[in-house]
Amino acid sequence: MHVPDGFIDAPTSAVAGVVAAGALAVSLRGARRELDERTAPLAGLVAAFIFAVQMLNFPVAAGTSGHLLGGALAAILVGPCTAVLCVSVVLLMQGVLFADGGLTALGVNITDMAIVTTVVAYAVFRGLLAVLPRSRRSITAASFVAALLSVPAAAVVFTLIYAIGGTTDVSIVKVATAMIGVHVLIGIGEAVITALTVAAVVAVRPDLVYGARGLRHKLRLRVNGELVDAPDAAPAPAAARTTSRRTLWITGLVTSLVLAGFVSFYASADPDGLEKVAHDKGIDKRAEPHHSSDSPLADYGVKDVANARLSGGLAGVIGVGVTVVAGTAVFWAVRRRHHHDASPTSTGI
Incomplete structure (x- = not known):
C-alpha cells in the first residue's frame, strides 16, 4: 500500500507530513518507556523482518x-510506540x-501504514x-484478529485521504x-503471518514479547485440600538468558536474510492492492516518477547486475x-536517552 508521488496533492501531503512528524515525536517519547536493554535489539530486528516479509507479495x-x-x-x-518507529524506519529505507513509496508521500505512508x-x-x-x-492461545488469536482488522482500516484511511x-x-x-474489498483479503494474509510469528516468539521467549507481558500466572498447588501459592522458581542464569536472546536474534536475522x-x-x-485499484479506477493518471528512481537499488534490484535472481537477492x-x-541504532539511541534522563545525575539528585 505504498502511495507514490502524485496520488495526493501537495497541501494534503504536507498536512499528513505534519501529522506523521507529531506521531513520531510522541512515539519517540513512548518508546523510551517500552524499550529496555533486552528489547532494543529486538526492535531493530523486527524492522528488518518487516522489510523482508514486505518483499513477499502473495496472491489474493x-x-x-x-x-x-x-x-x-x-x-x-x-x-x-516502538512499532510506529519500526514501520517508519522501513518506509524510509524503502x-x-x-x-x-513516494518521498513527497512519505508522510501519507507513515500516517497510513505505520500509525x-x-x-x-x-x-x-x-x-x-x-x-x-490470559494464555498463549489467546495471544495468538488476538494477534490474528488485530492484524486482520488493521489492513482494511488502513484502506479506509487512504480512501479518506484521497x-x-x-x-x-x-x-x-x-x-x-475496491480498496476495502481487496484489503480485507490482504488482511487475511497479514493475520496469518502475524499470528504465526507472534506464536513462534511467545513459544521461546514470552518475556520479550510486549503484548505477552504478565502472561504467566502464579502457579498454585493443592495441599491438604487447599490451594496455596507455589514457591517461585529460581530465575534462569543471566548467561543462559543472554544466550537465548542472542540465539533468537541470530535466528530472526538469518530468517530475514533468507526471506529477502x-x-x-x-x-x-x-x-x-493499491496498485491494482489505482490502475483500474484511474487514480494513477497523475502519478509522478520517483525521486529515487536512479538509485542503484531502485525496484529492489542491484544496478548493473544482469541476473534477475542475483540482483533481487x-x-x-x-x-x-x-x-x-538503522533500526538498531535508532532504538539504542532512544534507550540510551531514556537511561540518561532517568539517571540521578541528570535530574540533579
Whole structure:
C-alpha cells in the first residue's frame, strides 16, 4: 500500500507530513518507556523482518497481490510506540533506497501504514485480551484478529485521504469499495503471518514479547485440600538468558536474510492492492516518477547486475542489513536517552 508521488496533492501531503512528524515525536517519547536493554535489539530486528516479509507479495485475487504492512506485528512484539518507529524506519529505507513509496508521500505512508495499522491493531489486541483467558492461545488469536482488522482500516484511511486531496476526479465510493474489498483479503494474509510469528516468539521467549507481558500466572498447588501459592522458581542464569536472546536474534536475522535474499524471488509479480485499484479506477493518471528512481537499488534490484535472481537477492540482503543497522541504532539511541534522563545525575539528585 505504498502511495507514490502524485496520488495526493501537495497541501494534503504536507498536512499528513505534519501529522506523521507529531506521531513520531510522541512515539519517540513512548518508546523510551517500552524499550529496555533486552528489547532494543529486538526492535531493530523486527524492522528488518518487516522489510523482508514486505518483499513477499502473495496472491489474493485474480491479478492482485498483497504484502505485510507490519504495524500489528510490531506493536505486539515491541509495543505500539516502538512499532510506529519500526514501520517508519522501513518506509524510509524503502522510499530512499528502493524507490518504493513516494518521498513527497512519505508522510501519507507513515500516517497510513505505520500509525493507523499500529493504533487499530493494538487497540483491538488489548481489547480482546481483556476478555480472553490470559494464555498463549489467546495471544495468538488476538494477534490474528488485530492484524486482520488493521489492513482494511488502513484502506479506509487512504480512501479518506484521497477524498480530501486526490489528484484525479474518481468516484470515492468506487475507490472505497475496491480498496476495502481487496484489503480485507490482504488482511487475511497479514493475520496469518502475524499470528504465526507472534506464536513462534511467545513459544521461546514470552518475556520479550510486549503484548505477552504478565502472561504467566502464579502457579498454585493443592495441599491438604487447599490451594496455596507455589514457591517461585529460581530465575534462569543471566548467561543462559543472554544466550537465548542472542540465539533468537541470530535466528530472526538469518530468517530475514533468507526471506529477502532467496524466497522473495518466488513472490507474486502481480500488482498489490493499491496498485491494482489505482490502475483500474484511474487514480494513477497523475502519478509522478520517483525521486529515487536512479538509485542503484531502485525496484529492489542491484544496478548493473544482469541476473534477475542475483540482483533481487542482493538487493533484499542489502535492505535487511541496512534496515537492521538503522533500526538498531535508532532504538539504542532512544534507550540510551531514556537511561540518561532517568539517571540521578541528570535530574540533579
